Amino acid sequence: MNFDEPRQQILQCRLCEPKFGFEPVPIFQGTERSAIVQIGQAPSSTVHMTKKPFNDASGQKLKYKWYEITDEIFYNEDFFYITAMAHCFPGKNAKGGDNPPPLACARKWLKQEFAQVHNEIYIIIGAKAAKFLFPDDSFEELVFKDSVLNGKPAYVLPHPSPLNVRWFKDHPQFEEQRICEIRKVIWRVLGLRTGEQE
Numbered sequence: 001m002n003f004d005e006p007r008q009q010i011l012q013c014r015l016c017e018p019k020f021g022f023e024p025v026p027i028f029q030g031t032e033r034s035a036i037v038q039i040g041q042a043p044s045s046t047v048h049m050t051k052k053p054f055n056d057a058s059g060q061k062l063k064y065k066w067y068e069i070t071d072e073i074f075y076n077e078d079f080f081y082i083t084a085m086a087h088c089f090p091g092k093n094a095k096g097g098d099n100p101p102p103l104a105c106a107r108k109w110l111k112q113e114f115a116q117v118h119n120e121i122y123i124i125i126g127a128k129a130a131k132f133l134f135p136d137d138s139f140e141e142l143v144f145k146d147s148v149l150n151g152k153p154a155y156v157l158p159h160p161s162p163l164n165v166r167w168f169k170d171h172p173q174f175e176e177q178r179i180c181e182i183r184k185v186i187w188r189v190l191g192l193r194t195g196e197q198e
């Protein structure tokens with residue numbers, strides 16, 4: 001099976017339409033050559049409307065503050081394959097928050113995507129995505145250690161959402177130290193200069 005086939009299948013998927021109550025919009029980017037596979041949780045309503053991954057407040061923090069890269073790099077498909085547990089925005093709950101990402105999506109598509117992409121590393125974003133991929137591990141521990149997924153290096157990040165204030169307050173060492181270590185790995189994989197003596 002070549003890469004276009006699963007790509008088209010995902011783009012045409014409407015499995016969750018009865019659950020969502022609206023037409024799903026699958027959103028992802030990348031090719032089989034992408035260097036980094038990034039797995040998030042689910043697109044936000046802003047991403048759903050603009051059809052561009054991480055084109056929201058979470059994305060601002062992720063791209064510019066944590067990765068310290070431009071949109072040109074982030075949206076370059078040779079660099080990033082951007083997928084998620086759920087490829088579509090799952091709708092809002094009664095309190096105004098986003099519904100949880102449907103596990104059916106991850107079960108249906110993620111393994112196929114992993115099999116197709118010849119990436120060097122994985123970045124996993126958010127506790128729900130981490131729980132799905134590393135069900136036996138504590139999220140706190142995963143964030144602060146280097147992991148392995150499908151035989152390749154994997155790094156777990158907390159969700160960069162502005163609503164995640166409490167977690168960052170309780171874990172200042174993430175933004176003070178850990179993200180610097182992960183950024184170094186990302187820059188090395190992307191072939192960017194870190195400004196440090198190698």
Ligand code: SF4
Pocket residue numbers: 010013014015016017024025026086087088102104105106108
């Ligand atoms: S969330 Fe996933 S499984 Fe559900 S409709 Fe979108 S692509 Fe299909």
